[in-house]
Structure formats: C-alpha cells, structure tokens
Amino acid sequence: MVAQVIDGKAFAAKVRAQVADQVAKLKEENGITPGLAVVLVGEDPASQVYVRSKGKQTVEVGMNSYEHKLDADTSEEDLLALIDKLNNDPAVHGILVQLPLPKHLNEDLVINSIDPAKDVDGFHISNVGLLGTGQKSMVPCTPLGCLMMLRDYHGSLSGMDAVVIGRSNIVGKPMAQLLLGDSCTVTIAHSRTKDLPDVVRRADIVVAAVGRPEMVPGDWIKEGATVIDVGINRIERDGKNKLVGDVDYASAAERAGAITPVPGGVGPMTIACLLANTLTACCRANGLPEPEGLTA
Ligand code: NDP
Numbered sequence: 001m002v003a004q005v006i007d008g009k010a011f012a013a014k015v016r017a018q019v020a021d022q023v024a025k026l027k028e029e030n031g032i033t034p035g036l037a038v039v040l041v042g043e044d045p046a047s048q049v050y051v052r053s054k055g056k057q058t059v060e061v062g063m064n065s066y067e068h069k070l071d072a073d074t075s076e077e078d079l080l081a082l083i084d085k086l087n088n089d090p091a092v093h094g095i096l097v098q099l100p101l102p103k104h105l106n107e108d109l110v111i112n113s114i115d116p117a118k119d120v121d122g123f124h125i126s127n128v129g130l131l132g133t134g135q136k137s138m139v140p141c142t143p144l145g146c147l148m149m150l151r152d153y154h155g156s157l158s159g160m161d162a163v164v165i166g167r168s169n170i171v172g173k174p175m176a177q178l179l180l181g182d183s184c185t186v187t188i189a190h191s192r193t194k195d196l197p198d199v200v201r202r203a204d205i206v207v208a209a210v211g212r213p214e215m216v217p218g219d220w221i222k223e224g225a226t227v228i229d230v231g232i233n234r235i236e237r238d239g240k241n242k243l244v245g246d247v248d249y250a251s252a253a254e255r256a257g258a259i260t261p262v263p264g265g266v267g268p269m270t271i272a273c274l275l276a277n278t279l280t281a282c283c284r285a286n287g288l289p290e291p292e293g294l295t296a
Contacts, residue, residue, distance in 0.1 A: 036092075120278050159183060226257055
C-alpha cells in the first residue's frame with residue numbers, strides 16, 4: 001500500500017481562507033475586528049521566528065495583531081501587569097505568551113493569569129479542565145490541527161483505535177482528550193510503555209509526539225493506518241541540515257493508508273489553528289455563533 005499524503009500546508013491554507021472569510025463577515029456585519037496579542041519575552045531566535053510568522057499570518061487573515069516584545073530581564077510583576085491590561089482590553093480577543101519564558105519567570109503563574117476566554121493556546125488550567133470534562137474550551141492549537149486533518153480524512157473517527165505516543169501537556173494529553181471526545185478508543189504511550197511496537201501495531205490512528213527523529217519505523221504501523229507525525233527534529237544527514245518527524249516517513253508510507261509529511265504536515269496547521277481559536281474567542285466574546293468546522 002502506498003499512503004495518501006495528508007498535505008498540511010494545503011489544509012492550513014484552506015483553514016486560513018475560512019478564517020479570513022469569517023473575519024471579513026464579522027467586520028462587515030458586526031463592525032468587529034478580531035485581535036490577537038502576542039507577548040515575547042527575550043530574544044530566543046526560534047521564538048522570534050514563530051512570533052514574526054504569527055503576526056504576519058494574523059494580519060493576512062484581516063485580524064489585528066498586537067506584538068509586545070519585552071526585554072529578557074522583564075520582571076514577573078511587569079509581565080503580569082501587561083497581561084492584566086490585555087485581559088481588560090476589548091480589542092484583544094486572544095492572548096498568547098510565547099514559550100519558553102526566561103528561567104526567572106514562573107510559566108504556570110503567567111499562563112494562568114491570562115483570561116481563559118482569551119487563552120488561544122488552550123494552556124490555562126481552566127481550559128485544560130474544560131477539555132478533560134468534555135466541555136467547551138479553548139483547545140491547544142497543535143492537537144486541534146491534528147484533529148481537523150483526521151476528521152477531514154476520515155469523516156467520523158468513532159470506534160477507531162488510536163495511539164498517541166507522548167504525554168506532554170501541550171500535545172499528547174490534549175490530543176488524547178480530543179480523540180476520546182470523537183469516540184476513539186485511546187491509548188497514551190510514553191517512555192515507560194512496555195512493548196511500544198505492539199501497542200502501535202494495534203492502532204488505526206497513530207499520533208507521534210515524541211521529539212525523537214524517525215523513532216517509529218514502518219513495521220510498527222498497521223497496514224492502512226493513518227499516521228499523524230507531530231515531531232519536528234533537526235538532524236544532519238549527508239552533510240546537510242534536515243527536518244524530520246518522529247516517524248520514519250519512507251517505510252511508514254509503504255504501510256500506512258495516509259500520513260502527514262515533515263515538514264508540511266502538522267506544522268503549518270498550528271498557526272492556522274491559532275487564528276481559528278482567535279476567531280472563536282472573538283465570536284464567543286461577542287455572543288455570536290462560533291465558526292463552523294474550526295473548533296473541536
Ligand atoms: P515533550 O518532550 O514535552 O514530550 C515528549 C513525550 O514523548 C513524553 O511524554 C515522553 O515520555 C515521550 N517519549 C520520549 N521518549 C520516548 C520513547 N522512547 N518512547 C515513547 N515515548 C517517549 O515533547 P512535546 O510534546 O512538546 O513535543 C513532541 C514533538 O512534537 C517535538 O518534536 C516537538 O518539536 C514537536 N512539536 C511540534 C509542534 C508543531 O507545531 N508541529 C508543536 C509542538 C511540538 P515521558 O513522559 O515518559 O518522558
């Protein structure tokens with residue numbers, strides 16, 4: 001079997017177009033422009049790239065982008081004061097604090113100081129609890145993107161066996177909750193899982209979120225399974241820098257029914273879902289119906 005490639009780049013463009021349409025409608029019919037505030041503390045090069053990209057895509061879909069760049073030695077008090085200001089600013093519907101934060105800042109305290117209704121990353125403890133109890137919440141962007149691609153490919157996921165490899169708070173756990181919400185039978189695997197190959201071989205859906213280059217070989221994949229590769233790993237091969245996932249793409253693509261490539265799979269969906277979440281937050285804040293197909 002040769003797997004169908006799930007093109008995350010094209011899918012993300014479709015999601016952004018949907019968001020842009022809805023934003024235009026909101027402006028025209030309600031005079032509202034959704035706004036996303038991104039806070040960056042310090043000068044981590046990767047974070048700077050992400051923040052630039054988020055700002056650019058926010059403007060491209062017609063939303064307002066508010067960037068707040070703070071010095072690396074910004075005090076917790078000053079950061080919390082900025083978040084408080086953004087929480088109370090009606091023009092700001094989404095707030096994202098770029099992680100990781102410098103070591104002297106308490107990440108949990110900072111994230112939990114964001115108004116949960118504006119927490120477009122879905123990391124606030126209230127949103128974690130709401131998702132865990134199957135209630136309306138803000139859903140973390142990367143797992144939301146994975147869910148959208150799975151729903152698009154399969155239609156219903158009900159009754160499917162899903163294995164999520166990785167149990168982080170930002171990917172693995174929310175991914176498992178979302179799959180459970182769509183009535184999959186979910187297994188969460190991690191570094192202590194016994195006989196991981198056997199666990200993975202049972203799955204109709206495999207989501208790999210580990211951070212280990214090409215750790216999942218093709219012979220772990222059940223014939224016809226859908227493989228979602230969240231991993232982003234930089235490696236050097238043949239003297240060149242390369243980006244690879246957590247799945248060995250070449251061998252997995254020979255057995256899977258469908259697979260996301262790296263790059264061009266899950267990655268592009270993450271920012272598209274951030275924009276979708278900002279739109280959702282804006283609609284909720286204004287008592288308007290939520291955009292269809294862009295939420296969990
Ligand atoms: P974490 O490091 O927080 O979590 C990794 C998880 O993998 C842990 O639960 C760990 O288990 C598990 N793990 C580690 N080694 C093994 C192993 N040998 N067998 C089974 N499980 C193992 O990573 P994240 O969840 O933050 O990210 C995972 C990957 O996804 C990374 O490559 C990251 O770059 C990428 N990513 C991509 C995004 C995107 O936009 N596409 C967004 C976010 C992340 P244990 O808990 O037991 O230690």
